[in-house]
Amino acid sequence: xxxxxxxxxxxxxxxxxxxxxxxxxxxxxxxxxxxxxxxxxxxxxxxxxxxxxxxxxxxxxxxxxxxxxxxxxxxxxxxxxxxxxxxxxxxxxxxxxxxxxxxxxxxxxxxxxxxxxxxxxxxxxxxxxxxxxxxxxxxxxxxxxxxxxxxxxxxxxxxxxxxxxxxxxxxxxxxxxxxxxxxxxxxxxxxxxxxxxxxxxxxxxxxxxxxxxxxxxxxxxxxxxxxxxxxxxxxxxxxxxxxxxxxxxxxxxxxxxxxxxxxxxxxxxxxxxxxxxxxxxxxxxxxxxxxxxxxxxxxxxxxxxxxxxxxxxx
Amino acid sequence: xxxxxxxxxxxxxxxxxxxxxxxxxxxxxxxxxxxxxxxxxxxxxxxxxxxxxxxxxxxxxxxxxxxxxxxxxxxxxxxxxxxxxxxxxxxxxxxxxxxxxxxxxxxxxxxxxxxxxxxxxxxxxxxxxxxxxxxxxxxxxxxxxxxxxxxxxxxxxxxxxxxxxxxxxxxxxxxxxxxxxxxxxxxxxxxxxxxxxxxxxxxxxxxxxxxxxxxxxxxxxxxxxxxxxxxxxxxxxxxxxxxxxxxxxxxxxxxxxxxxxxxxxxxxxxxxxxxxxxxxxxxxxxxxxxxxxxxxxxxxxxxxxxxxxxxxxxxxxxxxxxxxxxxxxxxxxxxxxxxxxxxxxxxxxxxxxxxxxxxxxxxxx
Amino acid sequence: xxxxxxxxxxxxxxxxxxxxxxxxxxxxxxxxxxxxxxxxxxxxxxxxxxxxxxxxxxxxxxxxxxxxxxxxxxxxxxxxxxxxxxxxxxxxxxxxxxxxxxxxxxxxxxxxxxxxxxxxxxxxxxxxxxxxxxxxxxxxxxxxxxxxxxxxxxxxxxxxxxxxxxxxxxxxxxxxxxxxxxxxxxxxxxxxxxxxxxxxxxxxxxxxxxxxxxxxxxxxxxxxxxxxxxxxxxxxxxxxxxxxxxxxxxxxxxxxxxx
Numbered sequence: 001x002x003x004x005x006x007x008x009x010x011x012x013x014x015x016x017x018x019x020x021x022x023x024x025x026x027x028x029x030x031x032x033x034x035x036x037x038x039x040x041x042x043x044x045x046x047x048x049x050x051x052x053x054x055x056x057x058x059x060x061x062x063x064x065x066x067x068x069x070x071x072x073x074x075x076x077x078x079x080x081x082x083x084x085x086x087x088x089x090x091x092x093x094x095x096x097x098x099x100x101x102x103x104x105x106x107x108x109x110x111x112x113x114x115x116x117x118x119x120x121x122x123x124x125x126x127x128x129x130x131x132x133x134x135x136x137x138x139x140x141x142x143x144x145x146x147x148x149x150x151x152x153x154x155x156x157x158x159x160x161x162x163x164x165x166x167x168x169x170x171x172x173x174x175x176x177x178x179x180x181x182x183x184x185x186x187x188x189x190x191x192x193x194x195x196x197x198x199x200x201x202x203x204x205x206x207x208x209x210x211x212x213x214x215x216x217x218x219x220x221x222x223x224x225x226x227x228x229x230x231x232x233x234x235x236x237x238x239x240x241x242x243x244x245x246x247x248x249x250x251x252x253x254x255x256x257x258x259x260x261x262x263x264x265x266x267x268x269x270x271x272x273x274x275x276x277x278x279x280x281x282x283x284x285x286x287x288x289x290x291x292x293x294x295x296x297x298x299x300x301x302x303x304x305x306x307x308x309x310x311x312x313x314x
Numbered sequence: 315x316x317x318x319x320x321x322x323x324x325x326x327x328x329x330x331x332x333x334x335x336x337x338x339x340x341x342x343x344x345x346x347x348x349x350x351x352x353x354x355x356x357x358x359x360x361x362x363x364x365x366x367x368x369x370x371x372x373x374x375x376x377x378x379x380x381x382x383x384x385x386x387x388x389x390x391x392x393x394x395x396x397x398x399x400x401x402x403x404x405x406x407x408x409x410x411x412x413x414x415x416x417x418x419x420x421x422x423x424x425x426x427x428x429x430x431x432x433x434x435x436x437x438x439x440x441x442x443x444x445x446x447x448x449x450x451x452x453x454x455x456x457x458x459x460x461x462x463x464x465x466x467x468x469x470x471x472x473x474x475x476x477x478x479x480x481x482x483x484x485x486x487x488x489x490x491x492x493x494x495x496x497x498x499x500x501x502x503x504x505x506x507x508x509x510x511x512x513x514x515x516x517x518x519x520x521x522x523x524x525x526x527x528x529x530x531x532x533x534x535x536x537x538x539x540x541x542x543x544x545x546x547x548x549x550x551x552x553x554x555x556x557x558x559x560x561x562x563x564x565x566x567x568x569x570x571x572x573x574x575x576x577x578x579x580x581x582x583x584x585x586x587x588x589x590x591x592x593x594x595x596x597x598x599x600x601x602x603x604x605x606x607x608x609x610x611x612x613x614x615x616x617x618x619x620x621x622x623x624x625x626x627x628x629x630x631x632x633x634x635x636x637x638x639x640x641x642x643x644x645x646x647x648x649x650x651x652x653x654x655x656x657x658x659x660x661x662x663x664x665x666x667x668x669x670x671x672x673x674x675x676x677x678x679x
Numbered sequence: 680x681x682x683x684x685x686x687x688x689x690x691x692x693x694x695x696x697x698x699x700x701x702x703x704x705x706x707x708x709x710x711x712x713x714x715x716x717x718x719x720x721x722x723x724x725x726x727x728x729x730x731x732x733x734x735x736x737x738x739x740x741x742x743x744x745x746x747x748x749x750x751x752x753x754x755x756x757x758x759x760x761x762x763x764x765x766x767x768x769x770x771x772x773x774x775x776x777x778x779x780x781x782x783x784x785x786x787x788x789x790x791x792x793x794x795x796x797x798x799x800x801x802x803x804x805x806x807x808x809x810x811x812x813x814x815x816x817x818x819x820x821x822x823x824x825x826x827x828x829x830x831x832x833x834x835x836x837x838x839x840x841x842x843x844x845x846x847x848x849x850x851x852x853x854x855x856x857x858x859x860x861x862x863x864x865x866x867x868x869x870x871x872x873x874x875x876x877x878x879x880x881x882x883x884x885x886x887x888x889x890x891x892x893x894x895x896x897x898x899x900x901x902x903x904x905x906x907x908x909x910x911x912x913x914x915x916x917x918x919x920x921x922x923x924x925x926x927x928x929x930x931x932x933x934x935x936x937x938x
Contacts, residue, residue, distance in 0.1 A: 022566030029472030094405025122594020236501025298499035
């Protein structure tokens with residue numbers, strides 16, 4: 001607190017004391033965030049790095065090294081998240097368009113509220129619903145996919161009778177990230193300059209052509225980053241996957257059987273109780289990997305947003 | 315996309331100057347919708363489909379029939395427009411299905427569980443005939459969330475003050491903004507692992523405490539609080555600050571007496587939403603706060619059950635179904651807990667909205 | 680190919696609010712008609728009703744008739760999309776599509792209807808339209824560059840080129856020079872002079888000198904007070920309006936005693 005480089009304006013010397021304390025407090029809070037984040041890294045590293053080189057029995061039964069252990073989990077994480085994004089992105093853009101361009105105000109406002117409501121539901125409730133309602137409902141659907149589309153590798157089966165597959169987990173994740181993607185893209189859609197939209201209409205564009213000609217080009221990078229943020233959320237989501245997915249072990253694109261690997265997060269949640277220090281270290285190390293991946297995805301998303309903002313400013 | 319041969323049609327120089335185009339009547343979509351529903355219902359009755367598949371087929375019929383009719387009567391562009399309109403609305407309807415299903419299940423399965431016993435008894439019992447409830451989890455959720463709020467709110471608000479009022483786009487302020495972004499993206503389980511690792515290092519491998527849960531939740535809360543507070547502070551017009559400086563009021567008093575009160579409504583809203591966000595967090599608490607059947611009032615020592623963790627574990631280990639048939643007892647407790655949790659979250663959201671509305675004029679101008 | 684416009688008993692509403700009341704006028708073909716009047720008198724609203732652009736605002740509707748070339752614009756069988764192809768529009772502020780090149784901007788309207796435009800035909804349309812908008816010589820070497828890179832006046836002429844590329848009958852201009860400097864303004868006014876041999880032009884302007892310079896006929900709109908509907912007070916040849924108007928209100932407005 002001895003350094004006050006940015007001298008506050010209009011401060012009289014005898015009042016300096018209060019100013020200094022207040023400035024110090026707020027700078028301290030800011031620095032605390034720095035320290036906290038560094039702390040997250042340091043503690044995870046201290047506890048996790050030993051997990052990289054445990055005796056091979058700790059990585060059993062699927063593997064004998066850390067890489068072999070984490071690879072299927074990483075695959076499961078990414079697969080579930082990608083399924084979620086593939087389902088959620090088109091739906092979200094549709095909903096966002098309804099709210100921003102298609103629905104009259106009397107429907108758009110409550111619709112936006114309903115989507116926000118979806119965002120407020122805790123993930124554990126989604127998980128509970130996913131396993132007890134959704135999984136049972138979709139199980140016959142998997143049966144059908146297997147019988148009729150079994151030649152596609154995704155539906156090679158044999159179908160899970162409980163419905164607790166990576167596809168179900170992906171659907172639950174999709175519902176969970178829908179509100180984020182919708183909220184961001186609806187905001188950007190609504191910001192499309194009126195002038196451009198009117199120009200398109202005046203040229204004789206239909207409503208869809210107007211959207212294609214003016215709204216999408218304007219919102220493109222924002223839509224991409226919305227999807228990336230949704231992806232980041234889906235990657236890190238724990239409970240829905242932990243509760244819904246009945247994990248097998250192997251890397252496979254077979255979406256409707258129960259032979260898919262767990263995600264990193266759900267694997268931690270389901271196995272931390274085994275509790276031997278070595279195993280915990282391995283789990284923490286996988287957590288570090290997850291942190292790294294989500295960080296990269298989020299960073300890419302922010303970078304895209306920043307880039308589009310810079311371009312718009314020019 | 316289109317590969318139809320339309321060289322003669324619509325090319326500008328030879329355009330027919332009639333404005334009249336064959337158009338579908340205004341009630342056409344309604345008619346198609348009725349037809350699609352009727353067709354799907356008929357098929358559904360014949361083949362014995364459920365309500366959901368019938369609805370889905372009806373939607374599919376509509377999305378196909380509407381553009382086809384339009385293509386026959388109107389033209390390609392109108393058909394594409396109608397197709398996209400149907401698709402966009404379908405997306406909206408499809409998204410409503412899980413939401414309605416979720417709310418319906420939670421209410422229909424959870425609400426009947428709720429009674430005085432359920433809310434005031436813990437799961438600790440010395441005799442099998444004693445009743446069980448979720449009191450211990452309610453207390454745990456309350457205390458741990460309270461702890462997280464106490465840690466996160468001052469840090470979050472002061473950080474936002476630093477970024478907006480003191481940082482002046484300096485290096486430190488910019489790197490803090492960046493780090494807050496990074497924090498926003500921390501998966502909740504990683505926050506939990508951090509608290510877990512911290513506790514292992516400090517107190518040994520089997521130590522658990524509610525406070526660890528508070529710390530993990532605070533890590534998740536801080537960025538939300540910083541973000542919303544920052545936004546609110548930026549909404550406070552500079553004129554107000556300058557007016558205050560011009561009166562000779564020092565900077566810290568200006569912030570405390572002018573800026574913060576002006577932004578108060580928005581800040582309270584942001585904090586409430588942040589609480590609503592973390593109150594349903596499960597993963598970190600599963601790791602660090604653990605599970606117990608007793609009611610624990612001590613945040614600093616011992617395991618502490620929270621509502622989300624209770625829901626998770628009751629669902630995973632529901633116990634033995636009663637001999638009379640039906641679901642195992644744990645499932646009922648899980649739904650009851652889910653109902654209570656949703657009510658809490660919705661109440662918090664409602665409070666945030668009301669506060670936001672009530673204070674809105676203050677930040678408005 | 681230009682057509683005259685007959686407006687009879689036109690009322691324009693926003694929801695329950697009557698914005699413009701009982702307009703009757705005939706806009707002659709191949710000439711420039713200026714709409715003048717104080718702010719909020721409904722002249723822009725009226726202009727936008729001529730190609731059904733006001734429908735872009737939720738709740739807007741119209742009673743009465745607008746007939747172009749014997750066809751009523753508001754008949755139930757009429758497609759607003761077709762109306763807008765026949766009646767083009769240029770806006771207050773230049774609005775080229777930011778993600779498109781100059782070339783693509785000119786073709787934007789045409790591509791909607793005819794996606795498989797041959798390269799040679801497209802080149803022809805672009806050159807003709809840009810020449811028509813007096814912009815060809817300035818941009819012919821950078822057709823692939825974004826339209827946003829042009830100056831304000833050039834952008835506005837690009838928008839005019841974009842509007843005439845679809846070969847409309849009528850061109851509506853909503854204060855096309857209000858965001859431009861005097862030199863660009865004079866370039867646009869010259870262009871309007873040339874365009875009127877082929878198009879029926881209706882222009883809204885706040886600038887009375889501009890109305891006097893470019894138009895053959897002038898219509899004066901006025902409003903009795905806030906919340907009251909706008910009305911057409913007088914429509915006459917421009918020379919007459921600016922020298923011996925029929926209505927005292929018109930004279931008051933033009934001589935600057937009002938508004």
